[in-house]
Amino acid sequence: MNAKHTRSQERILKLLKSLNRSLSAQDIYVELRNRNQTIGLATVYRSLEALKQEGSLQVRTLPNGESLYSSMQQDQHHLTCLRCGDSILIDECPVHQLERDLQRSHQFKIYYHTLEFFGLCTQCQLKTEVEI
Incomplete structure (x- = not known):
């Protein structure tokens, strides 16, 4: 991980850590502007890509x-509804051992995974049953 970040990258990281929840790029842009931190939307996208x-x-x-x-910096697992878009966070993770095996067998540094x-x-x- 990069020890030196741009001012925009630092602002984004600080915001995400303070809110402790996931945000879209648009939401990050609006939240920073609401906090009187001038930043362009294109800069938000560039900074997010670099941080990713x-x-x-x-x-x-x-x-x-x-x-x-x-x-x-933790694994995240969800059940996501294709109709309404709601997501339920789940704690169980059946792939931790697979992650360790893949890191070892492929000499690949894994930062995190999602399921x-x-x-x-x-x-x-x-609703689907009622429509039928």
């Missing part, structure tokens, strides 16, 4: 294509 490349933040892409960025299952939440299942 060095492993300083995590990125999760939603089914609608939107990316959410987080400073949390996501897509389907229908209970409410959307009920």
Whole structure:
């Protein structure tokens, strides 16, 4: 990980750590502007890409294509509804041993992993049954 960050990268990291939740690039831009920190949207995107490349933040892409960025350095696992977009965070992780094996067998430095299952939440299942 890079020890030297630009001022914009530092602002983004500080914001994500202080909020302790995932945000889209647009949300990061708005939040920084609301805090009177002048930054352009293109700079936000460039900074996020650089931080992602060095492993300083995590990125999760939603089914609608939107990316959410987080400073949390932990594995994240979700059940995501394809209809309403709700995501449920799950704690179980069946791939920790696989991650260690892959790092060892491929000499590949893994920063984090995500595991996501897509389907229908209970409410959307009920709506589907009613529509039939």
